[in-house]
Amino acid sequence: MPEVKPSLANQHNQQLANVLPSPIRVIDAEFSEIAGLIKLTLGEPDFAVPEHIKQAAKRDIDNDDSHYAQPAGHLELREAISNYLVNRFQAPRYDPNNEIAVTVGASEALFATMSGLFNPGEKIIIPTPSFPMYDAIAKILGLEIVGLSTAPDYRLTPEKLAPVLEANPDAKGILINYPSNPTGVTYDEAEVSALAELLGQRDMVVISDEIYAELCFDGPHTTMSKLLPEQTILVSGLSKSHAMTGYRVGYVAGPQALMQHVTKMHQFLVTTAPGPMMAAADEALNNGLQDAEEMRDAYQARRDIVQSGLEAAGFTVARPSGAFYIFAKIPEAIGMDDMAFVRDLAKEALVGVAPGLIFGEGGEGNIRLSYAASTEDLEESMRRIQAYMAKKLQA
Amino acid sequence: MPEVKPSLANQHNQQLANVLPSPIRVIDAEFSEIAGLIKLTLGEPDFAVPEHIKQAAKRDIDNDDSHYAQPAGHLELREAISNYLVNRFQAPRYDPNNEIAVTVGASEALFATMSGLFNPGEKIIIPTPSFPMYDAIAKILGLEIVGLSTAPDYRLTPEKLAPVLEANPDAKGILINYPSNPTGVTYDEAEVSALAELLGQRDMVVISDEIYAELCFDGPHTTMSKLLPEQTILVSGLSKSHAMTGYRVGYVAGPQALMQHVTKMHQFLVTTAPGPMMAAADEALNNGLQDAEEMRDAYQARRDIVQSGLEAAGFTVARPSGAFYIFAKIPEAIGMDDMAFVRDLAKEALVGVAPGLIFGEGGEGNIRLSYAASTEDLEESMRRIQAYMAKKLQA
Numbered sequence: 001m002p003e004v005k006p007s008l009a010n011q012h013n014q015q016l017a018n019v020l021p022s023p024i025r026v027i028d029a030e031f032s033e034i035a036g037l038i039k040l041t042l043g044e045p046d047f048a049v050p051e052h053i054k055q056a057a058k059r060d061i062d063n064d065d066s067h068y069a070q071p072a073g074h075l076e077l078r079e080a081i082s083n084y085l086v087n088r089f090q091a092p093r094y095d096p097n098n099e100i101a102v103t104v105g106a107s108e109a110l111f112a113t114m115s116g117l118f119n120p121g122e123k124i125i126i127p128t129p130s131f132p133m134y135d136a137i138a139k140i141l142g143l144e145i146v147g148l149s150t151a152p153d154y155r156l157t158p159e160k161l162a163p164v165l166e167a168n169p170d171a172k173g174i175l176i177n178y179p180s181n182p183t184g185v186t187y188d189e190a191e192v193s194a195l196a197e198l199l200g201q202r203d204m205v206v207i208s209d210e211i212y213a214e215l216c217f218d219g220p221h222t223t224m225s226k227l228l229p230e231q232t233i234l235v236s237g238l239s240k241s242h243a244m245t246g247y248r249v250g251y252v253a254g255p256q257a258l259m260q261h262v263t264k265m266h267q268f269l270v271t272t273a274p275g276p277m278m279a280a281a282d283e284a285l286n287n288g289l290q291d292a293e294e295m296r297d298a299y300q301a302r303r304d305i306v307q308s309g310l311e312a313a314g315f316t317v318a319r320p321s322g323a324f325y326i327f328a329k330i331p332e333a334i335g336m337d338d339m340a341f342v343r344d345l346a347k348e349a350l351v352g353v354a355p356g357l358i359f360g361e362g363g364e365g366n367i368r369l370s371y372a373a374s375t376e377d378l379e380e381s382m383r384r385i386q387a388y389m390a391k392k393l394q395a
Numbered sequence: 396m397p398e399v400k401p402s403l404a405n406q407h408n409q410q411l412a413n414v415l416p417s418p419i420r421v422i423d424a425e426f427s428e429i430a431g432l433i434k435l436t437l438g439e440p441d442f443a444v445p446e447h448i449k450q451a452a453k454r455d456i457d458n459d460d461s462h463y464a465q466p467a468g469h470l471e472l473r474e475a476i477s478n479y480l481v482n483r484f485q486a487p488r489y490d491p492n493n494e495i496a497v498t499v500g501a502s503e504a505l506f507a508t509m510s511g512l513f514n515p516g517e518k519i520i521i522p523t524p525s526f527p528m529y530d531a532i533a534k535i536l537g538l539e540i541v542g543l544s545t546a547p548d549y550r551l552t553p554e555k556l557a558p559v560l561e562a563n564p565d566a567k568g569i570l571i572n573y574p575s576n577p578t579g580v581t582y583d584e585a586e587v588s589a590l591a592e593l594l595g596q597r598d599m600v601v602i603s604d605e606i607y608a609e610l611c612f613d614g615p616h617t618t619m620s621k622l623l624p625e626q627t628i629l630v631s632g633l634s635k636s637h638a639m640t641g642y643r644v645g646y647v648a649g650p651q652a653l654m655q656h657v658t659k660m661h662q663f664l665v666t667t668a669p670g671p672m673m674a675a676a677d678e679a680l681n682n683g684l685q686d687a688e689e690m691r692d693a694y695q696a697r698r699d700i701v702q703s704g705l706e707a708a709g710f711t712v713a714r715p716s717g718a719f720y721i722f723a724k725i726p727e728a729i730g731m732d733d734m735a736f737v738r739d740l741a742k743e744a745l746v747g748v749a750p751g752l753i754f755g756e757g758g759e760g761n762i763r764l765s766y767a768a769s770t771e772d773l774e775e776s777m778r779r780i781q782a783y784m785a786k787k788l789q790a
Contacts, residue, residue: 229397
């Protein structure tokens with residue numbers, strides 16, 4: 001346990017210091033101390049990786065796939081990604097050779113994309129509430145973040161987007177995410193099309209994080225890459241669709257002129273992704289569409305439990321059409337801000353949820369509940385929350 | 396195959412654009428086109444991962460370790476790293492809880508360290524010839540690189556280091572690497588101690604990349620972390636010691652005051668490393684010391700083949716005491732620079748080696764040969780090189 005030389009104790013990246021440590025994980029760690037608490041804080045599927053996918057990873061290990069893969073990843077996996085995106089979402093046919101890069105989860109995909117394409121001081125629009133890592137990476141890179149609150153219904157519309165675009169004609173990019181973490185909101189083809197039309201009038205890179213694309217409950221997913229291919233960088237991965245979070249396989253697809261920089265940056269970040277985990281992803285995309293459907297159906301049933309449960313408890317919820325989150329407005333009568341509320345709920349009702357303010361402007365006054373949990377835990381949580389709310393609202 | 400919107404074709408990180416794509420891989424790709432060529436360009440062990448390590452990874456997959464690990468990695472692995480460093484190298488006992496982070500290979504370890512600890516414009520000393528990624532990452536981060544050529548014997552000594560330190564009292568860090576890629580040079584305890592004493596007089600972070608520590612042929616490895624713990628950030632990994640390049644497991648260890656920033660940066664880069672690959676690393680460190688020894692002995696025998704082979708062919712070699720590279724000076728009489736030479740050698744003698752200039756100042760006029768290749772290929776390469784040289788020197 002070496003002590004640092006005192007003169008070095010303050011040597012660190014100043015931009016990084018301005019970023020809070022992942023706030024969801026801080027809250028989650030706090031709640032881990034409370035005995036008997038049901039934690040619905042993290043976006044972590046409770047499913048296991050399907051057996052045939054595990055077998056594929058094990059076969060790959062047996063086959064000694066332990067040498068460096070190409071920087072952009074196994075070519076077979078890039079081919080599988082290209083085919084999957086066309087067949088499943090009618091995306092453009094991305095060239096596996098130079099328009100797709102396999103990354104270490106969607107996290108590295110986002111970092112490689114944002115650091116590969118933008119320069120310090122350049123403006124990027126990040127609609128909120130959103131995944132806190134977007135804001136963090138942009139800050140670390142010294143980008144100028146342009147906010148855009150989608151409250152109160154948490155839907156990004158041309159009406160909300162147009163004035164921000166007009167006020168920021170020099171913005172170089174926008175980072176959108178649907179189905180949304182933390183709101184569960186998603187868009188149908190007409191809605192995506194309206195956004196694409198507006199964004200198509202601007203010279204702006206559209207980073208579209210569609211990691212929850214397989215988890216759409218009320219209609220098919222429409223990818224931005226289909227409607228605005230010449231401006232879109234598509235970010236996705238296997239973590240949510242196949243419960244493969246711990247395998248860390250993500251990807252980026254886009255026009256070669258942009259992807260050359262993303263792939264180059266990726267190479268300097270991690271060299272390449274681990275081979276056996278890529279083999280698992282290859283199997284998931286080639287032979288695992290059914291798995292994603294089964295998980296989606298399970299999440300949908302859980303969505304119904306928490307939506308009706310929270311509405312019965314007095315919350316107003318954004319229509320949760322995808323992902324595995326529900327974003328719910330705390331009734332005014334409760335008289336607590338969301339941070340105080342989630343701490344009180346954890347202590348009194350033994351249910352852990354995330355406070356809305358950590359997802360940025362517009363999130364305050366809400367809770368985010370992740371329903372990537374067992375049906376039993378969700379039903380018990382609803383009973384606890386309803387009892388707690390009844391008591392509070394009576395008082 | 397979408398075409399980019401023409402107005403976006405030039406949207407990219409300008410610092411990144413100043414960095415060449417990995418030059419070793421460019422050369423390697425060029426040589427891949429030549430039929431019958433023996434490639435000795437990349438630093439890629441030809442061994443397979445030992446069977447018990449593969450079994451550990453497969454067991455971990457079977458045990459459904461497919462959820463997010465803690466950001467710094469499996470705690471058991473961090474404990475194994477801490478114990479290994481103490482037992483094997485008498486390193487300080489790093490606290491697994493906050494002084495060690497598991498990364499996606501040593502590449503990500505370097506990126507997380509350099510981006511976590513330094514700010515644009517800050518000076519970092521990078522002795523050369525060195526692994527080109529050091530220079531690339533420093534450039535991407537906007538650091539000011541202070542050069543220090545270790546030619547002609549490629550040993551970093553207090554005599555070479557002192558004037559550079561004096562001329563740069565404001566340097567915030569230095570990045571050293573031993574056993575060295577590309578030269579194979581390493582240092583005994585007295586030599587490391589002399590460097591540590593000099594560096595200890597400065598307020599400077601010492602990033603010590605010791606990824607080849609298990610591959611020392613002429614004496615034990617001395618870690619900088621033992622001699623200068625209060626300033627050292629130790630970077631290492633399993634890629635070279637256990638032929639696990641494709642599994643991508645590296646790590647960083649250092650005083651908590653510095654590690655907190657490295658670990659935080661790591662989290663924003665990749666969230667965490669993949670679980671099954673960490674389980675493999677855990678097994679390697681707990682039960683695989685013998686594997687590393689066997690590989691070292693094999694490399695040592697190959698080192699002898701290429702050292703005597705190249706000397707017989709007329710090259711002057713830096714004493715290659717570690718890693719699996721030999722750095723050899725092209726005889727003046729050949730009359731070609733190293734880039735022309737390696738291209739001619741590839742075409743005429745069907746042996747692919749890397750030109751010294753891609754490793755930075757002091758490297759020009761040399762070749763780097765990686766002897767992480769089969770004994771048969773190395774023996775045949777020596778025959779080809781000797782025949783080629785005899786012909787050239789006769790002409």
